[in-house]
Amino acid sequence: MRTVQLIKQKNDGWKYLSHKIVLKKPLVLVFGDRYELENDNIYEELRQKFPDGHIVFASSCGDITTYFVTDNSVVATAIEFEKTKYEIKTCNILKSNLDSFITGKNLINQLTPEGLKHVLVISEGSFINGSELTKGMNNATANKTLITGGLCGDGDRFEKTLASYNEKPKPGEIVAIGFYGDTFDISFAIHGGWSPFGPERVVTKSESNILYELDGQPALDLYKKYLGEKSKELPSAALLYPLNVKTEEEQHSFVRTIINIEEENNAMVLAGHIPENSTVQLMMTNIDNIANASELAAKQALKNLKTKPQLAILVSCIGRKLVLDQRVEEEIEEVVAVLGEDVTLTGFYSYGEIAPFNTEINCQLHNQTMTITLMSE
Structure with missing residues (x-):
């Protein structure tokens, strides 16, 4: 697995956070502020950088990297897998007029079931009933496939969220990324820290x-x-x-x-x-409890992974970000301290986190948690 990470701040150009290397057919996860994703040029700019990339967009309440948490920005993390195969399917709840349960079931049923090891779900966060979405997805997999991810965000504005695959981000979109391969290793963990x-x-x-x-x-x-x-x-x-x-x-x-x-x-x-x-x-909670919960989640996810992690996808709730305020990077620093600085971190602050409870397999909608998905091959 090889990764490249870039950031684009408001009114600024793209800058590399990693070494600039050429990747083959990478999966490109793009998390960013909704206003920035509404820029007419955003998709074309990334298409020029990753001509053969599979680009997935999600609006956020803040973008996560190994180095910092940023607002009013867009972070693109491109991942080239050595042996792992992946498949991407989408649906749009605004266009289908289906309820959230059926939407989740139909979305997962689009993926090839043979050899499916994990599904990463990036869901719009404005119109979906997240718990019904997860029930529908569990129904499609008979509770036998690990599903993690999150609901897109829009800061504390709550106006609309955006997502897409290989096109300009738009409202109502839900994206499912299915991963396949004998060498693909995956683990997850969640912790909250609220009382x-x-x-x-x-x-x-x-x-x-x-x-x-x-x-x-x-x-x-x-x-x-x-x-x-x-x-x-x-x-x-x-x-x-x-x-x-x-x-x-x-x-x-x-x-x-x-x-x-x-x-x-x-x-x-x-x-x-x-x-x-x-x-x-x-x-309610406090800063120390939130930071401690993030550390526990990282330790749990690391314990459950068979190999050394190469990529960590973090989805944390906007409520945690508001509590942390100026100290928001502390919960990310706790994760880095556990996983090590050589693991590529990406992720976003969300309107909801998708993962099973620890030790279980059927996914649930969570709020106010730090959800960590670790990958390696």
């Missing part, structure tokens, strides 16, 4: 990923009461206080971030499903 606090409340009215009532009271009114003055900063303020969700059906509790509010319905739109009769509790 629940305050009373538990029962979800008395919800529909899919929209939360209407808690304990028979309008959910948004109750949430604003907890936030106090910070409620004026909704929906971005909600990223600092996600919900811990517990159900009788799920073995694990899971975290849900509030990505939008509906003032007219006194409701909150979450990144994934929020079942009725589940119990929810507010969560």
